[in-house]
Amino acid sequence: MGALAQDDALERDTVVLKFGGSSVADAERIRDVAARLVAAREGGRRVVATVSAMGETTDTLLALARRVAPNPDARELDMLLSTGERVACALVAIAVHDLGHEAVSFTGSQAGILTDAVHTRALIREITPVRVVRALEEGRIVLVAGFQGFSRETMDVTTLGRGGTDATAVALAAALGAACEIYSDVAGVFTADPRLVPDARRLEQVSYAEMLELAASGARVLMLRAVELARAHGVPILARSSFSDEPGTWVHYVEEMEQPAVSAVTHSEDVVLFSVEGVPDRPGATAALFQAIAAEHVNVDTVLSDGGSASPGLSFATAHDEAAAARLAVERAAAALGALEVEERRDVGSVSVVGAGMRSHPGVAAKMFRAIDREGVDVRLVSTSPIKISVLVDRSAVPRTVRGLHAAFGLGEEAAEGTAN
Amino acid sequence: MGALAQDDALERDTVVLKFGGSSVADAERIRDVAARLVAAREGGRRVVATVSAMGETTDTLLALARRVAPNPDARELDMLLSTGERVACALVAIAVHDLGHEAVSFTGSQAGILTDAVHTRALIREITPVRVVRALEEGRIVLVAGFQGFSRETMDVTTLGRGGTDATAVALAAALGAACEIYSDVAGVFTADPRLVPDARRLEQVSYAEMLELAASGARVLMLRAVELARAHGVPILARSSFSDEPGTWVHYVEEMEQPAVSAVTHSEDVVLFSVEGVPDRPGATAALFQAIAAEHVNVDTVLSDGGSASPGLSFATAHDEAAAARLAVERAAAALGALEVEERRDVGSVSVVGAGMRSHPGVAAKMFRAIDREGVDVRLVSTSPIKISVLVDRSAVPRTVRGLHAAFGLGEEAAEGTAN
Numbered sequence: 054m055g056a057l058a059q060d061d062a063l064e065r066d067t068v069v070l071k072f073g074g075s076s077v078a079d080a081e082r083i084r085d086v087a088a089r090l091v092a093a094r095e096g097g098r099r100v101v102a103t104v105s106a107m108g109e110t111t112d113t114l115l116a117l118a119r120r121v122a123p124n125p126d127a128r129e130l131d132m133l134l135s136t137g138e139r140v141a142c143a144l145v146a147i148a149v150h151d152l153g154h155e156a157v158s159f160t161g162s163q164a165g166i167l168t169d170a171v172h173t174r175a176l177i178r179e180i181t182p183v184r185v186v187r188a189l190e191e192g193r194i195v196l197v198a199g200f201q202g203f204s205r206e207t208m209d210v211t212t213l214g215r216g217g218t219d220a221t222a223v224a225l226a227a228a229l230g231a232a233c234e235i236y237s238d239v240a241g242v243f244t245a246d247p248r249l250v251p252d253a254r255r256l257e258q259v260s261y262a263e264m265l266e267l268a269a270s271g272a273r274v275l276m277l278r279a280v281e282l283a284r285a286h287g288v289p290i291l292a293r294s295s296f297s298d299e300p301g302t303w304v305h306y307v308e309e310m311e312q313p314a315v316s317a318v319t320h321s322e323d324v325v326l327f328s329v330e331g332v333p334d335r336p337g338a339t340a341a342l343f344q345a346i347a348a349e350h351v352n353v354d355t356v357l358s359d360g361g362s363a364s365p366g367l368s369f370a371t372a373h374d375e376a377a378a379a380r381l382a383v384e385r386a387a388a389a390l391g392a393l394e395v396e397e398r399r400d401v402g403s404v405s406v407v408g409a410g411m412r413s414h415p416g417v418a419a420k421m422f423r424a425i426d427r428e429g430v431d432v433r434l435v436s437t438s439p440i441k442i443s444v445l446v447d448r449s450a451v452p453r454t455v456r457g458l459h460a461a462f463g464l465g466e467e468a469a470e471g472t473a474n
Numbered sequence: 475m476g477a478l479a480q481d482d483a484l485e486r487d488t489v490v491l492k493f494g495g496s497s498v499a500d501a502e503r504i505r506d507v508a509a510r511l512v513a514a515r516e517g518g519r520r521v522v523a524t525v526s527a528m529g530e531t532t533d534t535l536l537a538l539a540r541r542v543a544p545n546p547d548a549r550e551l552d553m554l555l556s557t558g559e560r561v562a563c564a565l566v567a568i569a570v571h572d573l574g575h576e577a578v579s580f581t582g583s584q585a586g587i588l589t590d591a592v593h594t595r596a597l598i599r600e601i602t603p604v605r606v607v608r609a610l611e612e613g614r615i616v617l618v619a620g621f622q623g624f625s626r627e628t629m630d631v632t633t634l635g636r637g638g639t640d641a642t643a644v645a646l647a648a649a650l651g652a653a654c655e656i657y658s659d660v661a662g663v664f665t666a667d668p669r670l671v672p673d674a675r676r677l678e679q680v681s682y683a684e685m686l687e688l689a690a691s692g693a694r695v696l697m698l699r700a701v702e703l704a705r706a707h708g709v710p711i712l713a714r715s716s717f718s719d720e721p722g723t724w725v726h727y728v729e730e731m732e733q734p735a736v737s738a739v740t741h742s743e744d745v746v747l748f749s750v751e752g753v754p755d756r757p758g759a760t761a762a763l764f765q766a767i768a769a770e771h772v773n774v775d776t777v778l779s780d781g782g783s784a785s786p787g788l789s790f791a792t793a794h795d796e797a798a799a800a801r802l803a804v805e806r807a808a809a810a811l812g813a814l815e816v817e818e819r820r821d822v823g824s825v826s827v828v829g830a831g832m833r834s835h836p837g838v839a840a841k842m843f844r845a846i847d848r849e850g851v852d853v854r855l856v857s858t859s860p861i862k863i864s865v866l867v868d869r870s871a872v873p874r875t876v877r878g879l880h881a882a883f884g885l886g887e888e889a890a891e892g893t894a895n
Contacts, residue, residue, distance in 0.1 A: 080541035114561065120501035121565050122572030129571065132579050133564035136557035140535065143554035144542050150550065151543030158553050163629070184629070208584070208605070 065289075067099040067189065067231035071199065071222035076236055076295040077141045078108035086295070087148035087156075089236075090194050094154060099189045101225060103199040104145055105218045106137025111200075127172035131201070131212045134173075135161070138198035138218065146196045157188050158196035162210065166202035166221065174214035177202060177221075177282075180228035189229075197225060216276030223279045227286035236295035239274050241302030242267060244464035245318040249455045252465030255299070256316060260307035263316055263409050264290075266441040270405035271321030280304065307409070314414035315406045315462040320455050322402045325376040326433065326445060328368045329383060330394040338390055339367060345386040349378040368434055370403065370445055401433065402451040405443040406458055412439045424461035428453045486710075488520040488610065488652035492620065492643035497657055497716040498562045499529035507716070508569035508577075510657075511615050515575060520610045522646060524620040525566055526639045527558025532621075548593035552622070552633045555594075556582070559619035559639065567617045578609050579617035583631065587623035587642065595635035598623060598642075598703075601649035610650075618646060637697030644700045648707035657716035660695050662723030663688060665885035666739040670876045673886030676720070677737060681728035684737055684830045685711075687862040691826035692742030701725065728830070735835035736827045736883040741876050743823045743869060746797040747854065749789045750804060751815040759811055760788060766807040770799040789855055791824065791866060822854065823872035826864040827879055833860045845882035849874045 070090065077083050086104070094100045105111075114133055118125040125133075142158040149156035165181035188195045199218030202211050213220055219235060226233040242264070245253040259267065261284035268277045274292045283290050283304065293301025332338050346353055346369075353369045371379045376397070383395050411417050421442055425432060430453065434445035446454055459465060491511065498504050507525070515521045526532075535554055539546040546554075563579040570577035586602035609616045620639030623632050634641055640656060647654040663685070666674040680688065682705035689698045695713045704711050704725065714722025753759050767774055767790075774790045792800045797818070804816050832838050842863055846853060851874065855866035867875055880886060 080538060083542050117501060118565060118568055121504050121569045124572075125568040126571040126577075129564045129567040129577070129579055132581075133561055133568070136560050139557050140554055143550045144539060146550040147539055147546040147554070148542045150547040151545075156547075156550070158550055160553075160631075210581075 065098075065230065065232040067101065067226075067229050068093060069222050069226040069229065069231045069233045070100065070102040071219060071233065071235045072102065072104045072295055073218070073237050074105040074108050074110070074141075075238055077104050077145065080144075082295075083107075083141075083144050084148045084151075086145055087152055089295075090145070090149055090156075091152050091154050094194055099231075101185060101189070101195045101197060101229065101231065102145065103197045103218055103222045103225065104138065104141045105199055106134075107141050107144075110137040110140070128209055131172045131175075131210050134212050135198070135201040135210050138200050142196040142198045146194075149194050149196075154194055155192060156194040156196060158198070159184060159188075160198050160210075161201035161221070162203035164197040164225070166197075166224070167205055168202035168211045168213065170204035170207045170209065170211065172209075172211055175202060175204070175211035177213065177224045180224055182225065182228050185225070185229070197221065216278040219276040219279035220282055223282040223286070223288050223290065226288045227282065232289050232291065233283065234291045234293060234301075235275060235279070236293060237274060238294065238296060239292070240294035240297055240299040241292050242272060242274050242304075242317065244316070245455050245459045246320065249320070249452050250318075250459045250465070253459065254465060256302050257300075258303040258305065258307055259316060260409050261304060262440055263307075263407055264304045266405070266407040266438060267317060267319055270403065270407065270441060270443055271319040271323075272317070274302070275304065314410045314417050315408035315464065316410075317407050318404065318455050318458045318462070318464065319407060320402060320404045320451050322448060322451065323372050324370050324401050324403050324445065325373055325379070326368060326370050326398040326401045327379060327383065328396040328398070330396075331391070332367050333390055341390060342367065342383065342386045345382040345389075346379060348385075349382040351375045351379045351382060353379075370401075370434060373399075400448045401445055402448045403443050403445050404451060404454045404458065405441050406462065407441045409440050411441070418442055420461060421458060424457045425454060427461075428457040430454050430457075486519075486651065486653040488522065488647075488650050489514060490643050490647040490650065490652045490654045491521065491523040492640060492654065492656045493523065493525045493716055494639070494658050495526040495529050495531070495562075496659055498525050498566065501565075503716075504528075504562075504565050505569050505572075507566055508573055510716075511566070511570055511577075512573050512575050515615055520652075522606060522610070522616045522618060522650065522652065523566065524618045524639055524643045524646065525559065525562045526620055527555075528562050528565075531558040531561070549630055552593045552596075552631050555633050556619070556622040556631050559621050563617040563619045567615075570615050570617075575615055576613060577615040577617060579619070580605060580609075581619050581631075582622035582642070583624035585618040585646070587618075587645070588626050589623035589632045589634065591625035591628045591630070591632065593630075593632055596623060596625070596632035598634065598645045601645055603646065603649050606646070606650070618642065637699040640697040640700035641703055644703040644707070644709050644711065647709045648703065653710050653712065654704065655712045655714060655722075656696060656700070657714055658695060659715065659717060660713070661715035661718060661720040662713050663693060663695055663725075663738065665737070666876050666880045667741065670741070670873050671739075671880045671886070674880065675886060677723050678721075679724040679726065679728055680737060681830050682725060683861055684728075684828055685725045687826070687828040687859060688738060688740055691824065691828065691862060691864055692740040692744075693738070695723070696725065735831045735838050736829035736885065737831075738828050739825065739876050739879045739883070739885065740828060741823060741825045741872050743872065744793050745791050745822050745824050745866065746794055746800070747789060747791050747819040747822045747866060748800060748804065749817040749819070751817075752812070753788055754811055762811060763788065763804065763807045766803040766810075767800060770803040772796045772800045772803060774800075791822075791855065794820075821869045822866055823869045824864050824866050825872060825875045825879065826862050827883065828862045830861050832862070839863055841882060842879060845878045846875060849878040851875050851878075 146156040146158040168175035199221040289305040430450040567577040567579040589596035620642040668674045710726040851871040
């Protein structure tokens with residue numbers, strides 16, 4: 054399937070390119086981004102780009118707001134944080150002008166990105182990119198400030214929360230009938246993290262379903278939210294590096310019949326394991342615990358309920374930045390349910406195998422646990438989806454678990470590529 | 475006239491407060507500004523505030539843009555620079571919320587500040603503060619991002635150039651029928667710079683006409699542009715310190731009959747003196763030189779034409795940041811007029827006496843030159859207006875010239891205050 058890059062269904066007339074904060078961290082990188090936009094324009098395509106705030110700008114602004122007030126007002130936080138992307142967009146537009154091309158930058162509101170009125174985590178409702186389309190028709194390169202929109206109801210600026218700039222890019226691409234290219238410091242989707250697995254290969258393509266699982270289980274290439282949007286609207290995404298010309302990985306509708314059982318091994322160290330002992334053995338007790346967690350908006354990743362034993366226990370994993378809220382929730386539940394003993398462990402990590410072909414290959418789990426066993430690694434928690442199996446292991450065992458699984462499923466071999474495509 | 479502060483014509487129901495960049499330079503100062511707004515609100519007034527960008531933000535953004543491209547596109551520069559004031563406004567609003575009051579921040583466009591479409595130095599055309607008025611009616615403290623507006627014609631963000639935040643405050647006050655308080659690091663208008671003249675007194679009030687001359691001749695309290703706007707719309711301005719509770723100076727319509735001849739002595743070291751020799755002695759030669767200067771948008775302050783001599787010379791003064799453009803203009807004129815010899819001197823300063831009563835006191839100039847002569851100071855250039863006389867002297871002679879004039883006109887004496895009010 055070497056002809057993939059020439060596929061007309063993927064290479065559309067209009068392209069929305071997205072660059073993260075590290076790609077626009079200083080004047081030189083901003084000029085690099087501008088050069089890339091000009092190259093795409095000179096290649097004959099209509100070019101839109103969304104960029105994140107420069108480097109650590111958003112974190113710096115947030116820290117400043119917290120020095121001003123411990124709990125900043127959400128509407129004003131959006132007024133504040135939305136400036137970071139505007140700065141980056143204006144600077145890229147300035148750099149494009151300097152290269153002799155016409156460019157224009159728009160705020161989220163000027164670009165017609167309408168959201169609900171939920172400040173700091175607004176959802177995109179509709180895109181009416183009238184000014185974007187007009188500027189494209191005039192031959193301009195269009196910059197759109199990522200991560201933001203505005204609410205027609207309140208006429209206020211909103212921000213989209215985590216992954217907001219990726220979501221902006223995909224939503225714009227959907228509205229414009231465009232393809233989307235998302236640039237980051239990773240050159241695409243790999244069969245495993247190349248820093249752990251020297252023979253890890255870049256995948257030429259993955260399906261939306263696989264990408265969702267990969268993003269959820271540690272692949273840093275794309276944000277879950279953008280992949281969901283892309284799947285819903287059929288937007289093809291090319292994930293590639295802003296620091297090289299490697300071809301990247303296409304995320305799109307993939308004919309799954311010919312997929313191998315396993316496409317990639319991912320891992321994450323952003324895991325905190327909670328083990329709760331002494332949950333009363335009566336109906337509704339576990340539900341009450343998870344209701345308390347849900348009330349704190351904590352995403353619980355992996356759950357193991359030990360309901361069969363005399364003293365029932367329950368384990369769940371969550372991300373580091375949600376651990377404090379999770380602990381709070383468990384403590385609240387403790388007050389309601391009677392004393393619970395809570396253990397919190399941070400010396401753990403998760404390793405997952407992901408593959409759209411997995412559902413039709415029943416032997417995947419058996420093969421996976423044989424490989425883990427061969428490495429002498431203890432599994433603390435298991436969770437599965439139709440196309441993913443995750444295990445929680447000691448942090449120190451993550452690298453050899455990844456390497457063992459990558460070898461066991463033959464992901465480093467050229468033969469695997471042949472099977473996949 | 476001690477009852478001035480209770481004057482109902484000055485203390486209106488609504489007040490627009492303006493804070494410069496140094497007043498919002500860090501989290502602590504932002505909290506101080508918020509406390510001042512809350513105090514004004516709790517005093518029963520409706521409160522609007524415009525703030526500049528924090529500290530050196532605007533200069534930092536401008537330097538960044540120039541690293542990206544030597545001549546940044548003007549529209550994009552406005553997109554870039556307008557973010558600084560939005561950040562500051564949002565942070566002040568966050569601080570007001572934290573003090574238990576409702577606040578809302580608006581961009582220039584949300585506040586209805588309509589300008590022409592001349593980027594980086596737009597002029598305010600109209601203010602339609604619908605959202606500001608509604609928020610005030612809801613009891614909120616309203617923050618408006620200074621220095622910016624938007625063009626209805628292009629729907630683009632514009633910035634107002636130098637003095638733009640002061641102009642925003644005065645224009646808003648005019649639209650709202652409000653008084654205006656402009657906070658800076660100076661506690662009002664003084665009879666001379668207190669750093670040079672220990673017995674300099676704060677003036678309780680000055681007329682618009684006097685303030686225009688004071689601002690033009692070195693007083694850093696208010697920007698010329700804001701004073702012009704205030705005079706045109708009859709907006710009373712209180713100039714005061716953001717770092718103290720001193721009462722400040724009112725700028726408004728002052729009954730001039732009782733004014734003393736001279737209100738204050740000002741000085742400026744922001745002066746470059748150009749002396750041009752060899753201007754051809756034919757009609758239009760001097761005009762051609764000044765046309766060339768005007769084409770570079772250089773403001774020429776003081777002009778002395780030595781038209782009577784055999785080899786006509788011409789001198790003019792300009793501000794430091796316009797000196798390069800002035801030199802360019804003179805060199806262009808040289809090409810057209812034949813060789814000119816240009817001397818550029820930076821070791822000079824200007825000293826001015828300003829007073830609305832001056833026009834009815836013919837002895838002011840004579841008294842002034844006697845005092846300068848007593849100090850043994852050479853005058854290089856003189857310029858006058860109906861209410862101002864300026865002299866250009868050696869930089870080193872500025873302090874003793876200021877002190878000599880302050881004493882000669884009796885400005886430090888309590889008696890002067892009595893006469894003035």
